[in-house]
Amino acid sequence: MSMIEIDGLNVWFGHGPDRVDAVKGAAFTVEPGESFGLVGESGSGKSTILRAITGLAPDWSGRISIGGRALTGHKRDRAFYRQVQMVFQDPYASLHPRHSVDQVLSETLQLHGFRDIDARVVRLLDDVGLGQKFRFRYPHQLSGGQRQRVAIARALAGEPEIVLLDEPTSALDVSVQAEILNLLTDLREEHKLTYLMVSHDLPVIGHMCDRLAVMKDGEIVEVMAVGALRAMQAQHPYSQSLLEASIAPGSRSA
Numbered sequence: 001m002s003m004i005e006i007d008g009l010n011v012w013f014g015h016g017p018d019r020v021d022a023v024k025g026a027a028f029t030v031e032p033g034e035s036f037g038l039v040g041e042s043g044s045g046k047s048t049i050l051r052a053i054t055g056l057a058p059d060w061s062g063r064i065s066i067g068g069r070a071l072t073g074h075k076r077d078r079a080f081y082r083q084v085q086m087v088f089q090d091p092y093a094s095l096h097p098r099h100s101v102d103q104v105l106s107e108t109l110q111l112h113g114f115r116d117i118d119a120r121v122v123r124l125l126d127d128v129g130l131g132q133k134f135r136f137r138y139p140h141q142l143s144g145g146q147r148q149r150v151a152i153a154r155a156l157a158g159e160p161e162i163v164l165l166d167e168p169t170s171a172l173d174v175s176v177q178a179e180i181l182n183l184l185t186d187l188r189e190e191h192k193l194t195y196l197m198v199s200h201d202l203p204v205i206g207h208m209c210d211r212l213a214v215m216k217d218g219e220i221v222e223v224m225a226v227g228a229l230r231a232m233q234a235q236h237p238y239s240q241s242l243l244e245a246s247i248a249p250g251s252r253s254a
């Protein structure tokens with residue numbers, strides 16, 4: 001059974017003449033323990049697929065199934081958030097400025113119903129490579145990379161099976177991007193996680209993922225293995241042009 005199954009997915013915003021069809025007929029599956037990438041230029045619909053899964057895009061049709069359970073509407077229950085967590089692009093926006101790291105993690109652990117909060121906070125900080133000295137710091141006392149580590153710790157607090165990653169390093173300095181990507185790779189292995197990751201950056205997807213879908217204007221034009229990407233074997237002309245652009249000198253974007 002696939003961990004994530006998307007089939008015939010349409011997602012739209014607005015009505016009548018204002019309607020934007022952001023995702024059209026998308027289909028792919030993500031297997032347990034796999035890391036799957038969604039790549040494409042800005043506005044191609046990548047983030048909208050993650051939003052439809054998490055219930056942040058209310059108007060959709062088709063099939064979204066998580067661990068064999070079909071989702072309906074846009075209300076997601078506690079069991080869903082136990083199984084699926086998300087890490088966003090901007091750790092500055094996703095952390096409350098007046099909540100210490102300890103508060104962020106303790107409150108999240110309490111919401112998930114854990115009792116051994118103290119031991120779990122300690123373990124989560126270790127897991128994401130932040131020592132105990134960061135425990136009582138506030139977001140403004142942390143670097144961008146450290147904040148993203150806190151956001152990752154918060155996502156892992158409920159021991160999810162699936163983590164949705166929306167451009168998790170594109171707001172960070174180039175120097176810390178690789179650190180966070182390597183951390184995410186290690187955590188996937190240690191915690192047996194399944195990733196669905198959005199990026200406009202093909203080399204990032206190539207580094208992080210087993211397979212990927214290339215999106216253009218709301219449609220998936222090709223699903224391919226990362227091995228084919230590395231061998232420059234894209235089938236669709238649009239994927240080929242993305243590949244060529246990504247290896248052109250000076251093309252590497254943050």
Ligand SMILES: Nc1ncnc2c1ncn2[C@@H]1O[C@H](COP(=O)(O)OP(=O)(O)OP(=O)(O)O)[C@@H](O)[C@H]1O
Binds near residue numbers: 041
């Ligand atoms: N809340 C919204 N209301 C109206 N249109 C939206 C909304 N969210 C997204 N869209 C539109 O849906 C399309 C797909 O957007 P989406 O954010 O999924 O693209 P993306 O590939 O993730 O690009 P980016 O990396 O820039 O976020 C775009 O045309 C966008 O303008």
